[in-house]
Amino acid sequence: MKSQITNRMATVLISVCAGLMALIMIALVGYIFYQGLGHVTWHFLTTVASTFQVGGGIKDQLWNSFYLLIVTMIFTTPLGIAGGIYLSEYAKPNRVTGFIRSCVEVLASLPSIVVGLFGMLVFVNTFHWGYSILSGAVALTIFNLPVIVRVTEDALRSVPVALKEASFGLGVGQWYTIKNVLLPAAFPGILTGIILSAGRVFGESAALLFTAGLTSPDLDFKNWSPFAFDSPLNPLRSAETLSVHIYSVNTVAIVKDAPQVAAASAAVLALFVLIFNLSARGLGAWIQKRMSGKS
Amino acid sequence: MTLNKGSLFSMSDEPAVSTQDRLRKRRQNINVLFRRDSELRGKLAIYFGAILIILATVSLTLFLVWQGLRLFLFDGVNPLHFIFSNDWNPGDSAHPTYGAFPMIFGSFAITFLSALIATPISIGTALFMSEISRKWGNKALRPVIEILVGIPSVVYGLIGLTLIIPFIAHHGGGIGYGLLPGMIVVGLMIMPTITSIAADALQSIPQELKSASYALGATRWQTIYKVIIPAALPSLLTAVVLGMARAFGEALAVQMVIGNVTDIPHSMVNPAATLTTIITLHMGNTTSGSAFNHALWSLGLILLIMSYIFILIIRYLSRRSKVL
Numbered sequence: 001m002k003s004q005i006t007n008r009m010a011t012v013l014i015s016v017c018a019g020l021m022a023l024i025m026i027a028l029v030g031y032i033f034y035q036g037l038g039h040v041t042w043h044f045l046t047t048v049a050s051t052f053q054v055g056g057g058i059k060d061q062l063w064n065s066f067y068l069l070i071v072t073m074i075f076t077t078p079l080g081i082a083g084g085i086y087l088s089e090y091a092k093p094n095r096v097t098g099f100i101r102s103c104v105e106v107l108a109s110l111p112s113i114v115v116g117l118f119g120m121l122v123f124v125n126t127f128h129w130g131y132s133i134l135s136g137a138v139a140l141t142i143f144n145l146p147v148i149v150r151v152t153e154d155a156l157r158s159v160p161v162a163l164k165e166a167s168f169g170l171g172v173g174q175w176y177t178i179k180n181v182l183l184p185a186a187f188p189g190i191l192t193g194i195i196l197s198a199g200r201v202f203g204e205s206a207a208l209l210f211t212a213g214l215t216s217p218d219l220d221f222k223n224w225s226p227f228a229f230d231s232p233l234n235p236l237r238s239a240e241t242l243s244v245h246i247y248s249v250n251t252v253a254i255v256k257d258a259p260q261v262a263a264a265s266a267a268v269l270a271l272f273v274l275i276f277n278l279s280a281r282g283l284g285a286w287i288q289k290r291m292s293g294k295s
Numbered sequence: 296m297t298l299n300k301g302s303l304f305s306m307s308d309e310p311a312v313s314t315q316d317r318l319r320k321r322r323q324n325i326n327v328l329f330r331r332d333s334e335l336r337g338k339l340a341i342y343f344g345a346i347l348i349i350l351a352t353v354s355l356t357l358f359l360v361w362q363g364l365r366l367f368l369f370d371g372v373n374p375l376h377f378i379f380s381n382d383w384n385p386g387d388s389a390h391p392t393y394g395a396f397p398m399i400f401g402s403f404a405i406t407f408l409s410a411l412i413a414t415p416i417s418i419g420t421a422l423f424m425s426e427i428s429r430k431w432g433n434k435a436l437r438p439v440i441e442i443l444v445g446i447p448s449v450v451y452g453l454i455g456l457t458l459i460i461p462f463i464a465h466h467g468g469g470i471g472y473g474l475l476p477g478m479i480v481v482g483l484m485i486m487p488t489i490t491s492i493a494a495d496a497l498q499s500i501p502q503e504l505k506s507a508s509y510a511l512g513a514t515r516w517q518t519i520y521k522v523i524i525p526a527a528l529p530s531l532l533t534a535v536v537l538g539m540a541r542a543f544g545e546a547l548a549v550q551m552v553i554g555n556v557t558d559i560p561h562s563m564v565n566p567a568a569t570l571t572t573i574i575t576l577h578m579g580n581t582t583s584g585s586a587f588n589h590a591l592w593s594l595g596l597i598l599l600i601m602s603y604i605f606i607l608i609i610r611y612l613s614r615r616s617k618v619l
Contacts, residue, residue, distance in 0.1 A: 007514035014427055017419025018436060021490065024483065025439045031458065032450060082344025090341055100345055103352035109537070109609075110355075110602050111544020113571050117578075117595045118355045121362055125583060142351050149348065175337030196445075203447025206546040206571075210578055246449045247547050250456060259457065266450045273445045281438075 029270065036267025039260045045268070048218060049245065054257045058265055060219050063232055064133075064239040068212060069202050071137040071235065076144045077194060081183075083145065084152020084190075089178055108146035113206040115143045120210035131238040136212030143207050144197050151193025155186035188291065192284035199276035203269060205243040213238035214248050242269050356599070363596025366393065366589040377593060383557040383573075385587040393590050397557045399597065401569040404474055405549060406542045409481035414535055417486050421493035421534075425500075426519055432494070440494075443487035452548035455480035460552060463564060472554030475563040480548050485538035492537060496530030496616075497523065529616035533609050540605035544598060546571035570594045 047057025083104070091097040119139030129135045159182050167177040183190075216239050219232045226233040240248065242265055249255070249262045366372050372393045380394025420440075424432025455476050464471030500523055508518040524531070554566025555576055574591050581588040 003514050003517060007516040010516035010519070011427060014419045014423045017416045018423035018427075018432075020416055021420045021443075021486065022436065022439050024486070025443050028446065028454060028483070029442065031454060032446075035457070078340075079344045079347055082341045083348050086341045086345040090338070091345075100348055103348050106352050106356075106603070106606060107348070109540055109606055111541075111546070111571070111598060113544060113546040113574065114359065114595065114598055114602065115355070117574070117592070118359055120578070121358050122354070142355070145348065145351070173334045175334045179337065199445050203445070203450070205447065205449045206575070209547075209575060214579065243447050243449045246453055247551070250453065250551055262453055263457070266453050269447055270450055273447060274442065277441060277445050 029274075032263075032270045033267055036263040036265070036270075039264035040267055044264055049216075049261075050255060052255065054255060056255060056257075056261060058242060058245060058261075058268065060216050061240055061242045061245040061265070062268070063219065064212075064216060065202060065241040065243070067232065068133055068136055068140070068208075068239060068241055069198060071133060072140040072144060072201050073194070073198060075137060075141040076148055076197075079141070080145050080148025081152045081190065083149040084156060085178060085183075087149065088153045088156040089174070089182070104146045104149050107142065108150070110143075111206070112143055112204060113209075115139055116207035116210050118142070119207065124211060129236060131211065131213030131215075132236045133212060133239045134235045136208050136239065136241075137235075139207050139211040140201050140204060143204065144201055147197040147200070148190075148194060151197070152186070152190050155189030155193070156182055158189065159185045185291075188284045188287040191287065192280045195276055195280035195283065199273045199280070202276065203243050203273050205241070205247055208241055208244050209247075212241060212244070214240055214244060214252070216240040359592075359595060359599050362589075362592040363599070364593075366586065366593040370586040370589055372586075372590075377590075378597075381559065385590045391586060393586075393593075395570075395590075395594060395597070397559050398568050398570045398573050398594060400559055401474070401553070401567045402543055402571070402601075404567070405477050405481055405545075405553075405569055406539050408474065408478035409485060409542045410535055410539045412478065412482040413486045413489055413538060417489035417534070417538075418493055418531060420490045421497050422519060422523075424490075424494045425497035426515065426523065429498075437491075440487045440491050443483075444491065448484060448545060448548040449551075451480050451484050452551035455548065455552040469564045470554075470566075471564065472552060472566045473562070473564040474553070474560055474567050476552040477549050477567075477569075478563075480552055481542045481545055484545065484548060485541050488541055489534045489538040492534035493527075493531050496527045496534065499530075500526050529612045533612045533616070536605060536608050536612065540602060540609075543601055543605070544571065546575050550575050570598050574598075 044057045045062065046059050047055070048059050049061060050056030083100075087097070087100065087104075091100070116139055119135055119142070123129050123135035123138055124131060127135075163181055163185060164177060167181045168174075172181075217230045217237055220228070220230045221232055223231045224233055225231050226235065228234060229237060231237075246262050246265045246269065249258045249265070255261065366377070367374050377393050377395050378399065379396055380392070381396050382392035382394040383397060384390075384392045420436060424436050459476045459479055460471035462471075463476055504522055504526060505518055508522045513521070549569055550572040553568060553572055555568050555572050556566035557568045557573065558565075560567040574594050577587070578591050581591065
């Protein structure tokens with residue numbers, strides 16, 4: 001009888017934990033949107049940030065976030081997929097492979113600020129790239145690489161061996177098999193992972209403080225030459241992203257409406273991360289369905 | 296594969312071929328690199344990716360170690376003094392002091408306190424997902440956890456700043472900044488990390504173990520307590536250690552709520568500081584090459600060393616879980 005009561009109590013307690021977790025999520029997301037979305041207007045999204053006056057927006061920060069995300073993804077995706085293919089297809093079980101695995105593990109568990117410090121030391125100071133999109137993107141690449149490597153490796157490993165054997169059985173070479181059989185089969189998994197990691201990169205801030213910088217020149221959206229200092233495309237200009245903006249508005253800025261700007265920026269940031277999250281799940285499932293011919 | 300290799304190695308051992316043939320073969324050799332679908336080119340691209348991962352990790356470690364050691368090598372600061380002393384005043388031009396103990400203490404305090412509040416709820420949720428209702432766990436709780444993982448750390452910091460600090464200050468906690476809001480914010484952040492790894496570990500426990508326990512007449516709680524948790528213990532500990540590693544390295548969210556005062560705090564609601572917060576606070580405004588700047592890099596070195604220690608602990612634990 002006693003054990004029954006204990007069992008009942010434990011069940012209730014565990015369920016309370018689960019309920020609490022769900023409640024925390026709803027409360028956090030609800031709070032962010034409740035506080036912020038009221039201030040998000042078209043004007044807010046299309047006005048430049050202001051240093052002294054009330055009424056600044058986040059136009060440049062939003063652009064910087066996306067530009068940095070795209071440049072990072074251009075660096076990370078091929079490298080990460082190459083690393084994942086190496087680990088799942090080419091790697092022999094020897095010391096070198098073990099070492100690469102440890103490297104991926106180390107990179108994955110390093111705090112992002114440590115990656116930011118490395119970026120500052122090497123790209124900003126030693127290579128003299130300064131606080132720039134390029135420095136930020138390379139730092140974020142180091143930060144994001146292990147995620148893509150793991151995702152690719154997992155996706156390739158979950159491809160049925162029969163597919164690979166059939167291809168080899170037809171006398172097809174290894175690289176050709178990877179390119180035309182394994183990668184297409186693993187594509188939904190890899191794509192989901194890439195979009196999820198894009199959400200992570202989009203919200204990252206600590207690695208960018210000392211690589212992409214805390215400021216951003218007033219961008220001239222009519223000048224698209226990548227060499228002009230105020231061009232949106234210039235990779236060697238400093239760039240404050242949306243998440244860094246939330247931090248800097250709260251710590252160093254002196255505008256009076258800083259709480260509103262921060263809350264609205266947080267809502268926009270969370271909204272985009274949520275969109276990345278949902279689209280990753282949706283898109284992956286949709287492609288899977290199309291490819292398996294069940295649509 | 297075989298075709299290309301043949302064209303690569305057949306040149307020397309076939310002396311009696313016409314010039315035309317030889318020229319064609321040579322062209323093939325060159326083309327091995329430039330043709331689409333070239334095996335060699337694919338292999339080179341893949342190996343390049345793998346080598347770059349090694350290069351990034353090794354250079355990151357070496358650069359940060361070298362930069363972190365400068366304070367001890369060139370500025371003559373005693374490493375033991377740096378770790379154990381309480382006076383941190385590197386900005387003082389006459390008598391700079393480099394005692395990082397308050398920050399080290401703050402980092403460890405945040406790490407353990409946040410793990411303390413996050414672990415019970417996370418393991419509870421993970422148990423719910425694997426033992427009580429897998430259907431609800433996978434359908435409802437997994438998305439919840441994924442959304443929580445996705446929320447950027449600055450947003451957590453902002454919530455701490457605008458919601459938790461005023462709440463603490465209102466209920467008699469001084470100005471509100473300190474270890475308490477830091478521990479709550481970081482605890483919330485690491486909860487989804489711990490939960491998702493713990494849930495994976497619990498769900499991979501073989502069904503036979505549970506069935507055997509139930510067949511002996513054990514209740515669900517007895518099964519969880521006596522069978523499932525002992526079997527999954529190394530993996531559960533891995534989950535907690537990963538959460539702690541994340542807590543130790545968290546920078547901006549903590550910086551926004553902890554108050555950044557480099558003294559050992561007397562209570563949970565006294566302003567404190569951690570390694571990461573002092574680095575983010577001063578790195579941008581110290582001249583590079585100065586002793587103050589070197590001291591910040593040394594704080595970074597401690598962070599790096601601690602991350603490696605966390606990795607070693609996780610490796611040890613995962614070896615334990617493979618034995619089982």
